[in-house]
Amino acid sequence: MRKNLSALCLSVLLLILCVVPASASGLPFVKPNQDIVVPLAYEALQFWERELDDPYLVAPPPLEQGVPILTVVAADVGAKDCIILQCDGEAILLDCGDTGAHNIVERVIRQMGIERFDAAINTHPHDDHLSAYPFVLSLFPADTMYVCFPEDTDCYSKYLSREMAALGIPVVQLDIDQPMRLGAATLYFRRFTKSTDINPRSLIVQAVLGERTILLTADANSSAFDNLVQSLGPDAFQGDILKAPHHGCEELAGGLIRSAQMQAIFATGYPWGDAGKDFRGQLVRIQFEAVYTVLGSVVMKTDGSKWIIAQLPREIP
Numbered sequence: 001m002r003k004n005l006s007a008l009c010l011s012v013l014l015l016i017l018c019v020v021p022a023s024a025s026g027l028p029f030v031k032p033n034q035d036i037v038v039p040l041a042y043e044a045l046q047f048w049e050r051e052l053d054d055p056y057l058v059a060p061p062p063l064e065q066g067v068p069i070l071t072v073v074a075a076d077v078g079a080k081d082c083i084i085l086q087c088d089g090e091a092i093l094l095d096c097g098d099t100g101a102h103n104i105v106e107r108v109i110r111q112m113g114i115e116r117f118d119a120a121i122n123t124h125p126h127d128d129h130l131s132a133y134p135f136v137l138s139l140f141p142a143d144t145m146y147v148c149f150p151e152d153t154d155c156y157s158k159y160l161s162r163e164m165a166a167l168g169i170p171v172v173q174l175d176i177d178q179p180m181r182l183g184a185a186t187l188y189f190r191r192f193t194k195s196t197d198i199n200p201r202s203l204i205v206q207a208v209l210g211e212r213t214i215l216l217t218a219d220a221n222s223s224a225f226d227n228l229v230q231s232l233g234p235d236a237f238q239g240d241i242l243k244a245p246h247h248g249c250e251e252l253a254g255g256l257i258r259s260a261q262m263q264a265i266f267a268t269g270y271p272w273g274d275a276g277k278d279f280r281g282q283l284v285r286i287q288f289e290a291v292y293t294v295l296g297s298v299v300m301k302t303d304g305s306k307w308i309i310a311q312l313p314r315e316i317p
């Protein structure tokens with residue numbers, strides 16, 4: 001009887017370990033034996049508990065104090081992209097998700113102490129990357145909305161132009177050859193243009209502070225990366241932290257994995273479902289687990305020397 005009970009307990013334990021993704025534990029996974037990206041439990045960050053006038057930018061060790069900090073928050077908005085970058089009192093809203101989780105985005109932005117954005121940047125005109133802009137920018141205005149596609153590309157680009165006109169925010173074509181300053185940090189842009197589909201032509205953003213980089217890949221696909229890495233060289237795609245392209249729906253390009261040399265990876269998508277399983281299978285083969293924003297917003301901060309990465313409690317049921 002006792003033997004049967006032990007076997008049953010062991011089976012249940014194994015089942016739990018197989019079913020629950022590692023990052024669901026609240027402890028983001030970082031590639032073993034690395035020290036550039038240091039994982040913190042969300043308790044260590046106390047993101048929500050801090051007062052608005054006591055921004056959580058007072059980062060816990062091991063970040064330097066008294067130097068510019070680049071903060072990147074990938075908000076928990078479902079399998080969609082909404083990424084907020086902040087450095088030296090300047091802020092950029094890179095995509096915005098859709099309207100389903102706009103209240104979460106509003107709370108994250110308020111908690112970061114942001115009142116307005118120096119720029120909003122849309123990586124490509126798809127619903128899951130832009131529909132919440134009108135709501136969010138009506139609360140936190142942006143000086144400029146940068147886009148990478150003609151304003152008549154599709155119904156979403158037309159919607160964005162119309163809504164920005166109503167808010168009095170100018171829509172400007174982004175010059176991808178011109179890096180953009182964000183306080184002490186710099187944003188570099190790349191784009192694959194030889195496709196008729198929209199996703200592969202998404203804007204790719206490499207944010208750099210000091211020696212540290214993060215690569216934000218929007219929905220570019222593996223053939224886009226294979227081509228771009230070949231033409232631009234690996235440095236253009238270095239990223240200590242990598243956003244999994246297209247929400248982690250697709251295989252990562254081999255060239256991108258080698259170029260990024262990432263120590264941590266996050267996906268703005270689900271760890272379950274067939275696409276999620278395929279993606280996780282690929283990560284396991286290269287000894288990774290990802291952090292999934294659908295399991296809680298992901299907060300990343302760097303002082304230019306190290307990153308800390310933490311995951312907040314899940315908000316979407």
Ligand SMILES: [Fe+2]
Nearest residue numbers: 126128129219
């Ligand atoms: Fe998308």
